[in-house]
Amino acid sequence: MHTKDGYSVVVVGAGLVGERLVSELRRRRFPFRELRVLARSSRRAILDGEEFEIGVAEPGAFEGVDFAFFAGTEGEKGAAVRLAREAISRGATVIDNGSDFRLDPGVPLVVPEVNARALEEHEGLIANPNCSTIQMVVTLAPLARRFGLRKVVVSTYQAVSGAGRGGVEALQSGAGEAFPKPIAGNAIPLIGSVGEDGYTSEERKMREESRKILSMPDLPVYATAVRIPVHTGHSESIYVELEREASPEEVLAAFEEASGVSFSGDPQDFPTPLEAAGEPETFVGRVRVEGDRVSYWCVADNLLKGAATNAVQIAETLVGARVS
Amino acid sequence: MHTKDGYSVVVVGAGLVGERLVSELRRRRFPFRELRVLARSSRRAILDGEEFEIGVAEPGAFEGVDFAFFAGTEGEKGAAVRLAREAISRGATVIDNGSDFRLDPGVPLVVPEVNARALEEHEGLIANPNCSTIQMVVTLAPLARRFGLRKVVVSTYQAVSGAGRGGVEALQSGAGEAFPKPIAGNAIPLIGSVGEDGYTSEERKMREESRKILSMPDLPVYATAVRIPVHTGHSESIYVELEREASPEEVLAAFEEASGVSFSGDPQDFPTPLEAAGEPETFVGRVRVEGDRVSYWCVADNLLKGAATNAVQIAETLVGARVS
Numbered sequence: 142m143h144t145k146d147g148y149s150v151v152v153v154g155a156g157l158v159g160e161r162l163v164s165e166l167r168r169r170r171f172p173f174r175e176l177r178v179l180a181r182s183s184r185r186a187i188l189d190g191e192e193f194e195i196g197v198a199e200p201g202a203f204e205g206v207d208f209a210f211f212a213g214t215e216g217e218k219g220a221a222v223r224l225a226r227e228a229i230s231r232g233a234t235v236i237d238n239g240s241d242f243r244l245d246p247g248v249p250l251v252v253p254e255v256n257a258r259a260l261e262e263h264e265g266l267i268a269n270p271n272c273s274t275i276q277m278v279v280t281l282a283p284l285a286r287r288f289g290l291r292k293v294v295v296s297t298y299q300a301v302s303g304a305g306r307g308g309v310e311a312l313q314s315g316a317g318e319a320f321p322k323p324i325a326g327n328a329i330p331l332i333g334s335v336g337e338d339g340y341t342s343e344e345r346k347m348r349e350e351s352r353k354i355l356s357m358p359d360l361p362v363y364a365t366a367v368r369i370p371v372h373t374g375h376s377e378s379i380y381v382e383l384e385r386e387a388s389p390e391e392v393l394a395a396f397e398e399a400s401g402v403s404f405s406g407d408p409q410d411f412p413t414p415l416e417a418a419g420e421p422e423t424f425v426g427r428v429r430v431e432g433d434r435v436s437y438w439c440v441a442d443n444l445l446k447g448a449a450t451n452a453v454q455i456a457e458t459l460v461g462a463r464v465s
Numbered sequence: 466m467h468t469k470d471g472y473s474v475v476v477v478g479a480g481l482v483g484e485r486l487v488s489e490l491r492r493r494r495f496p497f498r499e500l501r502v503l504a505r506s507s508r509r510a511i512l513d514g515e516e517f518e519i520g521v522a523e524p525g526a527f528e529g530v531d532f533a534f535f536a537g538t539e540g541e542k543g544a545a546v547r548l549a550r551e552a553i554s555r556g557a558t559v560i561d562n563g564s565d566f567r568l569d570p571g572v573p574l575v576v577p578e579v580n581a582r583a584l585e586e587h588e589g590l591i592a593n594p595n596c597s598t599i600q601m602v603v604t605l606a607p608l609a610r611r612f613g614l615r616k617v618v619v620s621t622y623q624a625v626s627g628a629g630r631g632g633v634e635a636l637q638s639g640a641g642e643a644f645p646k647p648i649a650g651n652a653i654p655l656i657g658s659v660g661e662d663g664y665t666s667e668e669r670k671m672r673e674e675s676r677k678i679l680s681m682p683d684l685p686v687y688a689t690a691v692r693i694p695v696h697t698g699h700s701e702s703i704y705v706e707l708e709r710e711a712s713p714e715e716v717l718a719a720f721e722e723a724s725g726v727s728f729s730g731d732p733q734d735f736p737t738p739l740e741a742a743g744e745p746e747t748f749v750g751r752v753r754v755e756g757d758r759v760s761y762w763c764v765a766d767n768l769l770k771g772a773a774t775n776a777v778q779i780a781e782t783l784v785g786a787r788v789s
Binding site: 294296298322323326327328329330331335338339340363365367369370371372376378380389408409411413414415416426427428429430431434436438 | 618620622646647650651652653654655659662663664687689691693694695696700702704713732733735737738739740750751752753754755758760762
């Protein structure tokens with residue numbers, strides 16, 4: 142897929158992630174010649190400061206499209222279930238932020254810093270991982286490469302914008318049903334639906350998707366996913382057991398050299414969601430090393446690296462443009 | 466120490482914990498004949514709905530006192546450093562919520578549901594543990610008794626009232642220096658001061674105090690302590706490895722029978738800080754069991770069970786009154 146004039150790109154979805162896809166495609170100068178936005182119904186909307194004539198997401202809208210980014214909706218079936226095959230049959234490459242195809246063995250699930258090679262073979266559909274998973278594997282990958290991983294225990298501190306505009310509304314006014322209990326001044330330790338083993342769908346995603354991305358199908362991952370009253374920026378407290386003992390210096394060096402990771406070695410310094418919001422990287426701090434056990438804190442913008450930025454990086458990798 | 470007429474009680478400190486001590490001593494009907502409040506300087510203040518004539522915390526004020534509760538201040542030297550010996554030499558039993566004496570081998574560090582026996586020998590001074598530690602050991606103790614503990618990994622979600630009135634003010638108006646970064650709409654993964662090993666003082670308290678209370682001096686405890694924008698109610702995501710495999714039913718039974726624990730076995734049900742605020746118990750939910758690994762969520766009012774309620778329960782145990 143090469144073109145002198147640039148690619149025809151559509152974004153399906155005009156919610157928080159759809160808007161971030163528009164802004165990231167522009168900010169990162171993805172080589173598009175046209176950029177359209179589709180949704181369930183046509184309307185005009187301001188996205189990333191510009192008025193868009195939003196078209197209807199129907200099969201014919203994908204004629205001539207090179208890249209179709211599906212914004213997806215966590216916790217619901219995404220539009221890709223209905224339309225991905227239609228887009229692919231018309232020649233488009235689909236990058237889906239929804240969760241519907243992520244664990245399909247024929248669909249690459251990609252975080253470019255971690256497993257860009259998985260893009261070498263695909264059938265037109267590439268899945269973008271869950272927001273909480275992306276920032277976790279960006280930080281686990283350098284540890285896995287250098288030291289090996291035996292076990293991961295993670296607790297999340299997730300922002301309301303991960304639940305879309307309804308989540309933001311619930312924090313700001315208490316309205317709506319985005320969350321099962323009030324979120325303002327509270328912490329809600331249940332994201333998604335609870336399965337028979339007691340784990341939630343969000344926690345299962347973190348386990349299953351991480352295993353697939355890291356190519357470690359048996360990696361023990363014990364996740365607890367919690368919503369807190371933060372607008373944007375997911376945080377994670379991560380404890381890992383390595384396959385060998387490591388010195389603090391070795392672990393700090395692994396984070397310093399890691400692609401996509403912004404890391405300050407100053408033990409007094411730590412990233413927070415307020416600071417990470419709007420930034421494309423994953424931030425690491427509070428690193429503590431005791432033999433083969435490492436604890437750390439990581440933060441990323443759940444709408445950017447956790448969704449839109451990662452999706453655009455996938456497309457950049459496919460067209461041979463930069464990945465940073 | 467017996468008296469028909471009840472005990473002479475003083476509370477030292479008129480901050481959030483001091484006020485909760487006054488209200489818990491009354492609500493739980495601790496048998497006092499007089500209840501006075503002392504602070505650095507004399508003044509009048511409304512505490513628990515009643516106007517108190519606050520006296521000066523000086524040695525002479527402890528004449529004739531049976532119980533002196535020191536409210537303490539996390540992160541600073543408490544008034545007990547200056548005055549506990551003065552109070553004890555005048556015959557008082559001191560219960561100190563500060564951190565200064567907790568790890569002193571001659572000072573019992575007590576959570577009555579866990580180690581009331583430690584009260585059988587003391588020299589007039591009993592330490593009340595750190596707020597985050599108390600709710601954790603209340604929930605670890607039933608697991609330790611039934612199954613044994615090999616390892617604990619804990620991440621906290623701590624309320625601003627744990628930092629006193631200044632913490633509440635910082636959340637509500639952004640003013641002051643209670644926290645190193647803004648707390649509204651944010652998560653701050655640093656409570657207290659950072660040591661050479663990278664752990665904070667709060668995280669070290671959780672490890673060292675838990676080991677002492679549980680009489681498990683070598684228990685591995687990997688803690689990450691985080692402040693979130695919640696007024697009152699600390700939450701904790703806890704992962705433990707047991708000494709043997711357990712069935713989910715056995716683990717649920719352990720929590721159901723545990724003293725001081727409020728537990729719903731409904732996997733859809735979970736406690737939150739908004740609901741736990743104002744309640745004396747420790748709430749447990751989101752229990753997941755996989756062989757010898759157990760993950761769960763616990764919440765308690767950091768000013769009540771995390772401070773005032775536990776202190777009053779210690780005094781109740783000493784005088785043979787109820788502990789509930």
